[in-house]
Amino acid sequence: MHVLIVGDGQLGSALKQVYTAKPVQITVWAQPVFDITQPAVADQVADLAPDVVINAAAWTNVDGAESNPDGAYAVNALGPKYLAEGCARCGAALVYVSTNEVFAGAPGRSYREYDQTSASSAYARSKLAGEVAVAAALRELYIVRVSWLFGAGGANFPAKIIAGADRLGALRVVADEFGNPTYAPDAAAAIAQLVETGRYGTYHLVNEGWCSRYQLARHVLESSGRGHIEVTPISHKEWQRPSQPPLHAVLVNQAGAALGIRLRPWGEAVEEFCQVEFAWQKN
DSSP states (O other), X not given: XXXXXXXXXXXXXXXXXXXXXXXXXXXXXXXXXXXXXXXXXXXXXXXXXXXXXXXXXOOOOHHHHHHOXXXXXXXIIIHHHHHHHHHXXXXXXXXXXXXXXXXXXXXXXXXXTTSOOOOOSHHHHHHHHHHHHHHHHOSSXXXXXXXXXXOTTSOOHHHHHHHHHHHHSEEEEESSOEEOOEEHXXXXXXXXXXXXXXXXXXXXXXXXXXXXXXXXXXHHHHHTTOTTSEEEEEOGGGSOOSXXXXXXXXXOOOHHHHTTOOEEEHHHHHHHHHHHHHHHHHO
């Protein structure tokens, strides 16, 4: 099997590690050599003719998407569309990685794979547009939604909490936004397991359980030896930002679990992340 991984960020790097340990051929495409926002990428995929394309490239600057929606749509919608077109031409399957933010996030709600979407921010609308675009172009498709993705060496929430604690000595963290922290290595392993099933469809591959941003911050600090840092819980209204993520876009892994694909509890993943992040920072 020949696997094309598009993107070399947190998830792309984790996918490369997962597939390096498997008896498969791997190709990794990353900027600036490969630009998925250009229509020519469809020809490049068709010429390469891999068996599976995993799109781990994305515009992830949620607030930045509000001031540059064209940029977000180019990466999160047009790019995946071109990849899907290339896959259709060479008979490859595509994994499109989406987000929990495609849901409204109504208080008290949890969302299963085929619940009604309702994206509000420019970022979320661009990711939902990507889901629609790839589904229109290709049947051999896995749509994988993740939430609050984090991995060692990345610009993610846990890493920012650690950096903020070291810099400021005390933190204020939103306590009324909830989601599923998802560890990139766990998500990558689950994606690889899903691809092996050959069962196309929409999946929520997130670490088990959910929490608030405040609860996640507290566990990150405790797991990294910073439990003494004072953290004040605040309302999202006290943390002004250009975009407002959904407050309770909690995902339920029902479709993946039915295939035996489950990710460990998020707290365990955070504890491993803190160990790996510390080792990464020392190197």
